Amino acid sequence: MSRHLTCAAVLLGVAAAVVSCGRGPIESKLDLSPAAARGRDLFLNKSTPRCSTCHMLRDAGAGKMIGPNLDTHPLDHAKVLRALKQGVGAMPTQSGILSDQEMSDIATYVVEAAGK
Numbered sequence: 142m143s144r145h146l147t148c149a150a151v152l153l154g155v156a157a158a159v160v161s162c163g164r165g166p167i168e169s170k171l172d173l174s175p176a177a178a179r180g181r182d183l184f185l186n187k188s189t190p191r192c193s194t195c196h197m198l199r200d201a202g203a204g205k206m207i208g209p210n211l212d213t214h215p216l217d218h219a220k221v222l223r224a225l226k227q228g229v230g231a232m233p234t235q236s237g238i239l240s241d242q243e244m245s246d247i248a249t250y251v252v253e254a255a256g257k
């Protein structure tokens with residue numbers, strides 16, 4: 142029994158190390174609202190495909206230019222939410238992948254972090 146527990150603890154430690162290595166910058170330097178902090182985690186780790194595959198957003202360590210640069214592209218919460226819900230051009234929708242609340246949290250994050 143105790144051997145099993147030790148094994149499980151070691152495996153969990155390894156899993157945690159792997160997960161944290163796979164992320165971009167772990168901490169934001171910004172003073173994000175709770176919704177934006179949740180949105181940042183979704184942006185980095187749960188959107189499918191990841192926002193960072195196609196976009197630039199400095200706070201998220203995202204540097205791709207397939208879609209517009211989110212640091213400079215003019216946007217507001219409604220616009221980001223519409224892009225996430227419906228998709229826009231080559232950008233796939235996140236509907237059916239993320240909940241309405243999660244999409245709203247990502248939009249809050251993008252608006253708070255853009256250009257900072």
Ligand code: HEC
Pocket residue numbers: 184188189190191192193194195196207208209211214216220221224225229230231232233235247251
């Ligand atoms: C497969 C690549 C891809 C992914 C993944 C992607 N986008 Fe996009 N995004 C684009 C492209 C391309 C456009 C420009 C579409 C156009 O204007 O025709 C765009 C446009 C946008 C816009 C501007 C919308 C507007 O009305 O001006 C926002 C905001 C945005 N994306 C946010 C996100 C967020 C947040 C995520 C993650 C949930 C994401 N994107 C994931 C490719 C992507």
